[in-house]
Amino acid sequence: MRYWRVTLLVLAALILPRQLDAHEATLGVLEFREVRPGAFVGRWTMEPSIGAARVDLRVPPHCFLRLPEMNCGEKGLVGPITITNLGADMSAVLIKVIPIGGEPRSYTISSANPVVSLLGTSDPTLQTWVELARTYVNYGIDHILLGADHLLFVLGLIWIVGGGWRLVKTITAFTVGHSASLAAAAFGLIGVPERPLNACIALSIVFVGVEIVKQQRGEAGLTARYPWAVAFTFGLVHGIGFASALAGLGLERRLLPAALLFFNVGVEIGQLAFVLLVLALIWAHRRLDAVLPRWGDALPAYAIGSVSMFWFFGRLLRVLAAT
Structure with a gap:
């Protein structure tokens, strides 16, 4: 039988x-594009079934954020970024920083690790690789189980x-x-x-x-x-x-x-x-x-x-x- x-x-x-x-995406993508030195435009380029207003986004202390605009002055976009309240609908967020005269940089944030330190260089660090592993292994598990x-x-x-x-x-x-x-x-x-x-x-x-x-x-x-x-x-x-x-x-x-x-x-x-x-x-x-x-x-x-x-x-x- x-x-x-x-x-x-x-x-x-x-x-x-x-x-x-x-195969619904559970990874959000938040892009910060520099439009003039120290000034950025932020937007969600991929946002699966969750409102951005429900996500608690905190930028470095010297940056002033009022989406879609963010001004970081002469220091630029460096320092800690925190995203909390991801919930069950979004397992992680990929942050893309696109400067005017430099290489794009990517960082990942997950609900287990809600803080990432943005660097002024595009060279990956050990922290970057660890965060990448943690985020994409979890993303793969979520993706297959959904x-x-x-x-x-x-x-x-x-x-x-x-x-x-x-x-x-x-x-x-x-x-x-x-x-x-x-x-x-x-x-x-x-x-x-x-x-x-x-x-x-x-x-x-x-x-x-x-x-x-x-x-x-x-x-x-x-x-x-x-x-x-x-x-x-x-x-x-x-x-x-x-x-x-x-x-x-x-x-x-x-x-x-x-x-x-x-x-x-x-x-x-x-x-x-x-x-x-x-x-x-x-x-x-x-x-x-x-x-x-x-x-x-x-x-x-x-x-x-x-x-x-x-x-x-x-x-x-x-x-x-x-x-």
């Missing part, structure tokens, strides 16, 4: 508490492949695939429009749902026969979707490799935590040794397929509306 109650429980947890969309479509695809893989080393190899292939395409997209080597890509991601989940139905009918589907190849192929698609989370940040190119690495580490931590959670629920279900009706076996596959088709048609409509 397959673990249909476990699947339905995880499915409900993924789709009910939030809107039926995925990405219902990605987790639903992983859930389908677990259902088809089962446990043991076969599952380890399948998840590893999926990781290699989305890590490679994430890096390629982040460095601009490949580019796919975000809306059509999201529709394709939804179709990948539909494919997994169909494969589950085939398996239940006693047929050996493509995923059952070649799980690593299927996981790697669709991992490439999902990885480009992950890259969209970094594309709009405008990170300095010198910081991009480290940010990409830390973000990917966070994604893998979140994905591993999800896989372990599902396996723990399956183990608990086995221990209960419950007798379930046979008609219940088909519910997870059709639930996964129905939700993903709903996503696909919604995203397809967005693509058509944009043309």
